[in-house]
Amino acid sequence: MTDTASIKKQESTRTKPLVEIQGVHKLFGSHHVLKGIDMTVKQGEVSVIIGPSGSGKSTLLRCINLLETISAGRIYVHDDLIGYREVNGKLHDLTTKQIAAQRREIGMVFQRFNLFPHKTALQNVIEAPTQVKRQSKAAAKLKATELLEMVGLGDRADFYPSQLSGGQQQRVAIARALAMEPELMLFDEPTSALDPELVGDVLEVMKDLAKSGMTMIVVTHEIGFAREVGDTLTFMDAGVVVESGNPREIIANPQHHRTQEFLSRVL
Amino acid sequence: MSRLLSRRTAHSGGAGLELIDAVPVRHPWRWVGAVVILLILVLVVQSMTTNPKFYWGTFRTYLFDVLVIQGVGWTLILTVTSMIIAIVLAILLAFMRQSDNPLFRYVSWVWVWFFRGTPVYTQLLFWGSVGALYPKIIVGVPFGPELFSWDTATVINATVAAIVGLGLNESAYLAEIFRAGLKSVDNGQMEAAEALGMRRSKVMWRIILPQAMRVIIPPTGNETIGMLKTTSLVLAVPFTLDLTFVTNALASRTFLPIPLLMVAAFWYLGITSVLMVGQYYIERHYGKGVDNVTKAPVQATAAAAAAHAKPVDPADGTTEGGRP
Numbered sequence: 001m002t003d004t005a006s007i008k009k010q011e012s013t014r015t016k017p018l019v020e021i022q023g024v025h026k027l028f029g030s031h032h033v034l035k036g037i038d039m040t041v042k043q044g045e046v047s048v049i050i051g052p053s054g055s056g057k058s059t060l061l062r063c064i065n066l067l068e069t070i071s072a073g074r075i076y077v078h079d080d081l082i083g084y085r086e087v088n089g090k091l092h093d094l095t096t097k098q099i100a101a102q103r104r105e106i107g108m109v110f111q112r113f114n115l116f117p118h119k120t121a122l123q124n125v126i127e128a129p130t131q132v133k134r135q136s137k138a139a140a141k142l143k144a145t146e147l148l149e150m151v152g153l154g155d156r157a158d159f160y161p162s163q164l165s166g167g168q169q170q171r172v173a174i175a176r177a178l179a180m181e182p183e184l185m186l187f188d189e190p191t192s193a194l195d196p197e198l199v200g201d202v203l204e205v206m207k208d209l210a211k212s213g214m215t216m217i218v219v220t221h222e223i224g225f226a227r228e229v230g231d232t233l234t235f236m237d238a239g240v241v242v243e244s245g246n247p248r249e250i251i252a253n254p255q256h257h258r259t260q261e262f263l264s265r266v267l
Numbered sequence: 268m269s270r271l272l273s274r275r276t277a278h279s280g281g282a283g284l285e286l287i288d289a290v291p292v293r294h295p296w297r298w299v300g301a302v303v304i305l306l307i308l309v310l311v312v313q314s315m316t317t318n319p320k321f322y323w324g325t326f327r328t329y330l331f332d333v334l335v336i337q338g339v340g341w342t343l344i345l346t347v348t349s350m351i352i353a354i355v356l357a358i359l360l361a362f363m364r365q366s367d368n369p370l371f372r373y374v375s376w377v378w379v380w381f382f383r384g385t386p387v388y389t390q391l392l393f394w395g396s397v398g399a400l401y402p403k404i405i406v407g408v409p410f411g412p413e414l415f416s417w418d419t420a421t422v423i424n425a426t427v428a429a430i431v432g433l434g435l436n437e438s439a440y441l442a443e444i445f446r447a448g449l450k451s452v453d454n455g456q457m458e459a460a461e462a463l464g465m466r467r468s469k470v471m472w473r474i475i476l477p478q479a480m481r482v483i484i485p486p487t488g489n490e491t492i493g494m495l496k497t498t499s500l501v502l503a504v505p506f507t508l509d510l511t512f513v514t515n516a517l518a519s520r521t522f523l524p525i526p527l528l529m530v531a532a533f534w535y536l537g538i539t540s541v542l543m544v545g546q547y548y549i550e551r552h553y554g555k556g557v558d559n560v561t562k563a564p565v566q567a568t569a570a571a572a573a574a575h576a577k578p579v580d581p582a583d584g585t586t587e588g589g590r591p
Binding site for chain 2: 162
């Protein structure tokens with residue numbers, strides 16, 4: 001771990017958690033997807049969420065940056081209540097402008113990359129800084145070039161997404177999210193759509209990011225990544241947190257039978 | 268045999284590789300079909316050139332007649348301006364239709380319902396009679412003083428009536444084309460842009476619409492070429508300077524309708540051809556990154572990927588652990 005990262009981590013110990021999820025429920029019609037999730041993520045922490053498909057882990061992640069609205073509970077990021085304004089115990093919807101402002105602090109990486117296909121790698125990365133933060137094109141390009149180099153794609157700046165491999169596209173997507181200088185990065189199964197030989201490069205970039213002190217919530221099936229990089233591991237099944245704690249301990253010695261069952265299938 | 272082999276290896280760059288030189292499937296009926304079509308074509312051309320009732324001399328006289336050229340100009344002006352109005356309105360209507368605001372959605376729906384549901388000829392007649400219905404346009408306080416007023420006939424003259432009539436009618440059809448285009452863009456694009464903190468209007472304008480254009484351009488080109496011919500209905504206004512009206516007037520003056528129909532057809536066909544060339548370039552522009560991905564960078568990617576390939580660190584258990 002680098003010096004700056006350890007300083008960041010020390011700082012974080014005295015402050016409140018960066019992300020606080022309190023009793024969150026999510027219903028899609030009559031389908032109860034999240035059933036009372038509690039979770040905290042401290043500044044600089046890498047929180048890994050695993051679980052079978054349909055367990056609600058992606059939905060939880062999408063609730064944090066308001067791609068889904070929650071049905072009950074509270075989510076706080078940096079003491080900001082996500083999606084609502086609380087006045088005298090009554091919640092009021094935020095305006096689209098306020099929601100956009102909250103999202104700026106949270107970067108998201110998708111399973112299917114979702115790069116803008118009509119823009120080059122560089123244009124993808126500078127889009128939000130120039131359009132949302134109103135940075136000058138020159139400054140944004142400088143920063144974007146740095147970020148693309150950081151993810152190992154300095155020589156791919158002028159390529160369109162269709163000219164890049166899946167792994168390269170996902171690394172551009174990470175650079176694009178980082179360009180907004182978020183406090184928190186959400187990864188929604190970032191390697192699930194990749195060919196096996198391309199997974200390593202993306203995980204490498206995520207590992208570097210974790211070392212730099214970025215707060216990350218990662219939904220993944222990469223147990224190795226959870227063990228090596230994760231500070232906490234949460235196992236979700238059927239909309240509830242079944243088990244949560246130190247990744248190495250849980251993977252080596254899962255307490256709950258559902259965790260044991262899941263791990264025995266993926267390991 | 269050995270001679271044949273050596274010749275082929277020479278062709279393949281001398282790598283000792285024997286390239287497949289298969290005999291292609293023959294298609295004799297294609298040749299027969301081509302000959303038949305050519306024959307019909309020759310007959311048609313021959314009959315048209317030798318039939319004196321086509322009056323090709325009159326055709327040549329009027330092809331570049333000043334009135335005809337002006338008619339071509341007016342037809343182009345009507346087509347281009349009404350299409351510009353229609354496209355601007357259609358973008359607005361399509362965005363409104365996808366809006367969270369129910370008022371916008373409803374207004375957009377009613378607009379399309381009305382302008383698509385009534386004949387364009389009727390609408391043109393209406394715009395031509397606005398002056399008779401409302402002789403003056405007055406801006407002022409209701410039941411109070413009058414601030415400005417204009418004669419309707421000077422504000423909505425025949426040209427304006429024709430352009431507005433055509434443009435508003437077309438906007439309804441184009442709105443549906445634009446809506447289909449916007450819907451064709453993957454939902455992940457909206458999510459990714461919103462996750463970056465972009466406002467919805469900005470996402471629509473900068474991310475969704477440019478991608479939708481790939482789907483929107485071909486039917487819009489279709490509509491533009493349709494509009495070129497629809498401009499001939501402006502006699503309903505009445506607007507009397509467009510190509511069809513002018514050639515019809517000349518035809519009744521000369522008592523020779525056929526050659527003047529040919530003149531009009533020649534120009535419509537010519538303009539359509541130019542529009543099709545324009546459409547090709549617009550399609551190419553909006554296809555960038557998707558349709559016209561050049562081969563060279565892909566090869567470069569492969570080469571660079573090979574150069575970049577990092578040896579796997581044996582101590583790095585991440586990938587092995589994740590994918591046993």
